[in-house]
Amino acid sequence: MLDFSLKEAITLTGSTIGYIYFYNAAKQEFTLNSWSGEVMRQCTVVEPQTIYHLEKTGLWGEAVRQGQPLVVNDFAAPNPWKKGVPQGHVPLERYLTIPVFSEEQIVAVVAVANKSEDYNDSDTRQLTLMMDAVWKIVQRKQANEALRKSEEQYRRIVQTALEGIWGMDTTMRTTFVNSHMAEMLGYAPEEMLGLPIDDFVWQEDLPDHFLQVRDRKQGKNSRYDRRLRHKDGHAVWTRVSASAVQDSEGRFAGSFCMFTDITERKRAEEEHKRLQAQLQQAQKMEAIGTLAGGIAHDFNNILGAVLGYAEMARDDSQPGSAVARNLNKVLEAGNRAASLVKQILAFSRQSAGERNAHDPARTIKEVVKLLRPILPSTIAINTRLEVARSILADPTQMHQVLMNLCTNAFHAMEQTGGVLEIALDSRELTAADLVQQPGVLPGDFAVLSVSDTGRGIAPEIRERIFDPYFTTKGVGQGTGLGLSIVHGIVSEYGGFITCESEPGKGTIFTIFLPACDTQATAADDATDEIAAGSGHILLVDDEEILIEMGGSMLKRLGYEVTAHTNSLEALATFQNDPHRFDAVITDQTMPGMTGLDLARRMLGIRPDLPIILCTGYSNLVDETTAKAMGIKDFAMKPLTKEVIAGLLRAAIKESHQPPTPA
Numbered sequence: 001m002l003d004f005s006l007k008e009a010i011t012l013t014g015s016t017i018g019y020i021y022f023y024n025a026a027k028q029e030f031t032l033n034s035w036s037g038e039v040m041r042q043c044t045v046v047e048p049q050t051i052y053h054l055e056k057t058g059l060w061g062e063a064v065r066q067g068q069p070l071v072v073n074d075f076a077a078p079n080p081w082k083k084g085v086p087q088g089h090v091p092l093e094r095y096l097t098i099p100v101f102s103e104e105q106i107v108a109v110v111a112v113a114n115k116s117e118d119y120n121d122s123d124t125r126q127l128t129l130m131m132d133a134v135w136k137i138v139q140r141k142q143a144n145e146a147l148r149k150s151e152e153q154y155r156r157i158v159q160t161a162l163e164g165i166w167g168m169d170t171t172m173r174t175t176f177v178n179s180h181m182a183e184m185l186g187y188a189p190e191e192m193l194g195l196p197i198d199d200f201v202w203q204e205d206l207p208d209h210f211l212q213v214r215d216r217k218q219g220k221n222s223r224y225d226r227r228l229r230h231k232d233g234h235a236v237w238t239r240v241s242a243s244a245v246q247d248s249e250g251r252f253a254g255s256f257c258m259f260t261d262i263t264e265r266k267r268a269e270e271e272h273k274r275l276q277a278q279l280q281q282a283q284k285m286e287a288i289g290t291l292a293g294g295i296a297h298d299f300n301n302i303l304g305a306v307l308g309y310a311e312m313a314r315d316d317s318q319p320g321s322a323v324a325r326n327l328n329k330v331l332e333a334g335n336r337a338a339s340l341v342k343q344i345l346a347f348s349r350q351s352a353g354e355r356n357a358h359d360p361a362r363t364i365k366e367v368v369k370l371l372r373p374i375l376p377s378t379i380a381i382n383t384r385l386e387v388a389r390s391i392l393a394d395p396t397q398m399h400q401v402l403m404n405l406c407t408n409a410f411h412a413m414e415q416t417g418g419v420l421e422i423a424l425d426s427r428e429l430t431a432a433d434l435v436q437q438p439g440v441l442p443g444d445f446a447v448l449s450v451s452d453t454g455r456g457i458a459p460e461i462r463e464r465i466f467d468p469y470f471t472t473k474g475v476g477q478g479t480g481l482g483l484s485i486v487h488g489i490v491s492e493y494g495g496f497i498t499c500e501s502e503p504g505k506g507t508i509f510t511i512f513l514p515a516c517d518t519q520a521t522a523a524d525d526a527t528d529e530i531a532a533g534s535g536h537i538l539l540v541d542d543e544e545i546l547i548e549m550g551g552s553m554l555k556r557l558g559y560e561v562t563a564h565t566n567s568l569e570a571l572a573t574f575q576n577d578p579h580r581f582d583a584v585i586t587d588q589t590m591p592g593m594t595g596l597d598l599a600r601r602m603l604g605i606r607p608d609l610p611i612i613l614c615t616g617y618s619n620l621v622d623e624t625t626a627k628a629m630g631i632k633d634f635a636m637k638p639l640t641k642e643v644i645a646g647l648l649r650a651a652i653k654e655s656h657q658p659p660t661p662a
Helices: 002-013 059-066 121-159 179-185 203-217 263-316 322-347 360-371 395-413 482-492 544-556 567-576 595-605 623-628 641-656
Strands: 017-024 029-037 051-053 070-072 095-102 105-113 164-168 174-177 222-229 235-246 252-261 356-358 379-385 391-393 418-429 443-452 496-501 507-514 536-540 560-564 583-587 611-615 633-636
Touching (some): 002 017, 002 029, 017 059, 203 252, 263 322, 263 641, 360 379, 391 507, 395 443, 536 544, 583 595, 611 641, 633 641
Antiparallel strands (some): 017 029, 017 105, 164 174, 222 235, 235 252, 418 443
16 A cells, blocks of 8 residues: 555656655654665665664654644755765755654654656645645555454454353344354354344243343442253253443443353252262161160160050950950051051161961051041042062061052142052063063962052152152152162062053053962961960069069960069079079060060070070170070060960070980
8 A cells, every 4th residue: 555655646746756654653664665666777776675763864854743644845955954964865857845744743754756857846835745644544454454453363262262152132132153062052152143042041940040141230340150952952060250231432332251060060069969869868868777785775666565465355355256356456556557667677777587388468458547547539440450469578567668669659649639540460471571670580470459530750850769768759759769679678588560651641660570389378366275274484584564464475475484673683693593593584675684684594594594685676685696695496576376476486495405416
């Protein structure tokens, strides 16, 4: 542009040569930018970028000092400034030198020379106007170029930024997204342009999003976490820094937001919360286990007294009478309570459940009898019990399995009502039927199903329903352990459980349990006659009521009884006459001396003494430990008359047998 304008200046003024020098006022230096026109033989060639100090530029410098055009039409004649030309320039006859201004600051000097006639005011005026216009164009182009470079640099920074950048107009429609923002959501940038940001916000976060937009339109900037929706539908967690953009008059003109993907961080936080919840639940279960162990002894002592006196009362009543039947129900409930304590201890890893041949139809009838009074009238209970094989199971665990499934069915229909159906059938499964159930052996199975007509289970949840601690119920309504316990019990029995469900159409849980060849014994209110025994029994227990009840029961069985509530006194009685007693029944947990220590002291005196160690609960001794010490038998309270009679008969009979010859 400057080269072209210099040629125009030469033509405009009728000159043959011209120069443009840039001027640095701070350094008082001239830099030759360009020259053009006829090069006279006697003129030394001057290279562009040649630098001169103000004092060595002759007429050029004088034009700067005066700040106005200078005209010299006879360079040979003395001029009032006595100034020559810069080094490398041969003096010519005529010169016109014009200072160029930018915001009242001289930035350049333009000189033309060697006109065939004198330069006049018209030449000065025209050259001045032309160079002012040219310089403004040059400045504008320089500014545009600087702006272009700045924008290019800005775009390069924005496009390579590690954060997503999103620009929006006043209606919150997309005006710009960088590549990282688009990639974060699975789009190409052009796919997002013109769309409102609302289209990309996770549905549940829209209310908070609208509040943030309202604040931004009021000029407020903010930082917050927001879920956005990826193109494939999954949630992308982001940390947002949102700023309001204002126009020159301070009005809202749009938004500028920066997004950082924190999805992995959120997943880590959720996993931490999940593990924390599991830890808390595990600690809670540990506390339940500790509590169960703590109360089991006392509770079983209470049950022992209830069951013992109920048995004796039934024995004293007329067989088949209403009193006898009622007492049978008391005994049945008491035994159920005793089994429940065992189940709590088993669940808290304090003891193991006992399995025997069991008819699942019996458990179903018991559970239905329990459920009918407590379920609302809007829920009907139907049962469909076909002939089914027995299974090898703990009745209390089966009761727990069925109650868990029925409770879940109730919760599914609590609001709307419906039908709860419990069905029992038999089925033979081949290896081909069990392809999806590794570890389950083919054979005959008892098939137990619990179905409801409730709200159903969503497909994405169905895969997790057997996970420990997973629950869709509100706080305080579920532990997340019910179905995992059911799954664990069924798997332990060598079976499996399936779930079929569809939202709005109900759920069916089906349990497959291996059948056993042993026939389950039917429940019978009648009692068999228990054979009487004989001998002298030392009974030791720190519970007065159990001593009274146990003494009475043993006397009814034909035994002579010496009873003590103090283990130290019992030891002293035994030491006075060790062969007076045919057997000892002692509790384990007692003050002064435990049953285990008492047995050790007695066996040290009389190794052949039959001792039966009883406990409601102890974490210090089990059957293996007791028998390793020489104790004849180990029994868990509460003990029925039949169990006590059997234990005593076996223990005394064995002790009276002569030793086997060597």
